[in-house]
Amino acid sequence: MVRLVKKEEKQKKKRGRPPKIIIENQVLITLQYWREYRTYFHIAKEWKVDESTIYRLIKKVEKILIKSGKFNLPGKKELRKSSLENNLVVMDVMESSLEKPKQKQKSFFSGKKKEHTLKTKIIIEQKTRRILCLAHGKGKTHDFKLFKSSGVKFNENRQLIADKGYQGIKKIHRKSETPQKKPQGQDLTKEGEISAKILLAKAIN
Secondary structure: OHHHHHHHHHOOOOOOOOOOOOHHHHHHHHHHHHHHOOOHHHHHHHHOOOHHHHHHHHHHHHHHHHHHOOOOOOOHHHHOOOOOOOOEEEEEEEEEEOOOOOOOHHHHEEOOOOEEEEEEEEEEEOOOOOEEEEEEEEOOOOHHHHHHHHOOOOOOOOEEEEOHHHOOHHHOOOOEEOOOOOOOOOOOOHHHHHHHHHHHHHHHO
8 A cells, every 4th residue: 555655656747845744654544544433633633733634645545545446345246256265255244433423323323332333244255364345334233234235145155154143144145154142041052152163263264
């Protein structure tokens, strides 16, 4: 990312004063904004610059990276293919905290995190650790509902590992595995615990 931004800057016909924030930190700020979903205001306070400076910087870096075409994900079409070598994929959801929205607050409130969040569904090729596909939703959206609304479909030969939030996915994709869900008011059986550990090891290894 840094190399791409530096190359783009060198190709500029007009060069003004050196930027207050070096290119390495410009990329870092952009990554902070994406990952932590912080406001321009808070990032600007940390780096001791104007909020407008942070806005322009992030937009500039985003534009350069998109233009390069080097960071495009394979997408949903890749999941419809069957690969004998890398046939196992792992699916999970991560949540990023965000400031309390001014409107539609309930739709962003995550019961699990007890705060307002954005959800990102991520599907990874287990062997290569390559990210194949992403989908986004509001904090209140259930993981399984986010999956169904994303329009993702797997090749029938693809093997899928997902967490307990995807109970029932086997009806949609028969080669799916999820840990046994603990019965309400009861403990998980030893067999269920062992099965969950095996599944976790399979997903990691």
